[in-house]
Amino acid sequence: MINFNVPPYTGKELKYIEDAVVRQKICGDGQYTHKCNEWIEKKTGTTKALLTTSCTHATELAAILADIKEGDEVIMPSYTFVSTANAFVLRGAKVVFVDIRPDTMNIDENLIEDAITDKTKAIVPVHYAGVACEMDTINEIARKHNLIVIEDAAQGIMSTYKGKALGALSDYGCYSFHETKNFSMGEGGAILIKDEAKAEEAEIIREKGTNRAKFFRGQVDKYTWVEMGSSYLPSDMNAAYLYAQLEMADEITNDRLNSWNHYYKEFEDLENKGRIQRPFIPENCTHNAHMFYLKAKDLEERTKLIAFLKANEILSVFHYIPLHSAPAGAVYSRFHGEDKYTTKESERLVRLPMYYGLKEDQVSYIIDKVKEFYQNN
Numbered sequence: 288m289i290n291f292n293v294p295p296y297t298g299k300e301l302k303y304i305e306d307a308v309v310r311q312k313i314c315g316d317g318q319y320t321h322k323c324n325e326w327i328e329k330k331t332g333t334t335k336a337l338l339t340t341s342c343t344h345a346t347e348l349a350a351i352l353a354d355i356k357e358g359d360e361v362i363m364p365s366y367t368f369v370s371t372a373n374a375f376v377l378r379g380a381k382v383v384f385v386d387i388r389p390d391t392m393n394i395d396e397n398l399i400e401d402a403i404t405d406k407t408k409a410i411v412p413v414h415y416a417g418v419a420c421e422m423d424t425i426n427e428i429a430r431k432h433n434l435i436v437i438e439d440a441a442q443g444i445m446s447t448y449k450g451k452a453l454g455a456l457s458d459y460g461c462y463s464f465h466e467t468k469n470f471s472m473g474e475g476g477a478i479l480i481k482d483e484a485k486a487e488e489a490e491i492i493r494e495k496g497t498n499r500a501k502f503f504r505g506q507v508d509k510y511t512w513v514e515m516g517s518s519y520l521p522s523d524m525n526a527a528y529l530y531a532q533l534e535m536a537d538e539i540t541n542d543r544l545n546s547w548n549h550y551y552k553e554f555e556d557l558e559n560k561g562r563i564q565r566p567f568i569p570e571n572c573t574h575n576a577h578m579f580y581l582k583a584k585d586l587e588e589r590t591k592l593i594a595f596l597k598a599n600e601i602l603s604v605f606h607y608i609p610l611h612s613a614p615a616g617a618v619y620s621r622f623h624g625e626d627k628y629t630t631k632e633s634e635r636l637v638r639l640p641m642y643y644g645l646k647e648d649q650v651s652y653i654i655d656k657v658k659e660f661y662q663n664n
């Protein structure tokens with residue numbers, strides 16, 4: 288069976304975990320956490336990066352930093368993971384969905400402005416499949432209406448937009464290091480922060496609302512409760528696992544890109560014949576091969592294709608059920624404008640196996656089976 292995902296493993300993870308254990312520093316903000324933070328800061332150019340216990344928690348932290356309150360509205364796509372919405376719902380905000388672009392499955396930047404009301408506080412673009420949203424337009428709208436931008440870059444580490452790293456393009460960015468993502472620590476994530484003062488506040492909120500980080504740096508002589516907060520810092524053992532992967536970030540990304548490019552090239556013909564659609568990468572964007580998807584004609588054809596691949600020992604999967612159609616969506620959100628593409632395009636999309644270490648002959652086999660399906664249907 289070819290799995291859809293196999294969590295990345297590079298070989299040094301256990302050595303680094305052992306090192307963390309031996310030095311008896313396994314709680315949060317140990318040596319490996321600092322190494323990971325620095326790596327992200329250097330790689331992305333963000334002012335401050337802090338590892339968190341998940342991307343979900345990074346987004347919750349961003350929502351607190353953005354001072355999201357009861358009755359505020361937050362604009363985002365409906366085609367996303369539940370955490371994108373939950374982080375703001377937890378603060379009492381109303382989620383306002385707008386439609387996606389069918390080419391990238393990202394929020395349609397041209398529909399955002401119409402959804403803005405005097406309650407709107409933030410825009411949350413989601414970089415689907417590690418491919419950037421149209422950030423210049425989104426940041427410009429935010430500037431004009433005095434809104435905060437929080438990037439859900441859960442899938443976007445190592446991708447760029449006009450040469451700059453996803454997650455570091457606006458006020459806040461959130462990465463995921465869940466085992467389904469390009470680099471993993473089991474469960475984990477990071478928040479990227481542009482503003483220096485907000486970075487200090489983030490350290491406090493992440494450390495139970497205390498100024499413990501300042502205490503350890505010798506900047507205050509005892510630490511105390513200074514703000515509302517929670518515990519969003521991961522164990523240094525998890526950070527040790529992640530650091531082994533960050534050290535191999537280019538190798539992991541190139542390996543994935545090889546599989547992605549192989550799929551992309553071989554499916555050109557089927558796309559030209561109008562049978563399927565391949566992902567679209569806008570100009571000025573590079574991507575991290577987080578995902579390879581194709582789009583079937585409709586839900587029925589997709590269901591058949593997934594079943595056919597499964598019968599041939601290949602696990603392919605569909606993705607998000609649009610949040611506005613979910614039970615909680617009815618309570619916490621509204622869809623502004625027409626759902627022209629969100630539902631329709633989500634029903635067509637199927638993700639093919641993609642992971643570090645997927646072999647070339649496996650990719651070839653998957654391609655052959657997809658082609659066989661379209662020959663017989």
Ligand SMILES: *Cc1c(COP(=O)(O)O)cnc(C)c1O
Pocket residue numbers: 340341342343344367368370371413439441442462463464465474475476
């Ligand atoms: C994976 C993912 C998340 C959640 O990440 P966790 O680290 O599991 O909390 C949020 N948003 C998107 C778009 C994701 O793909």
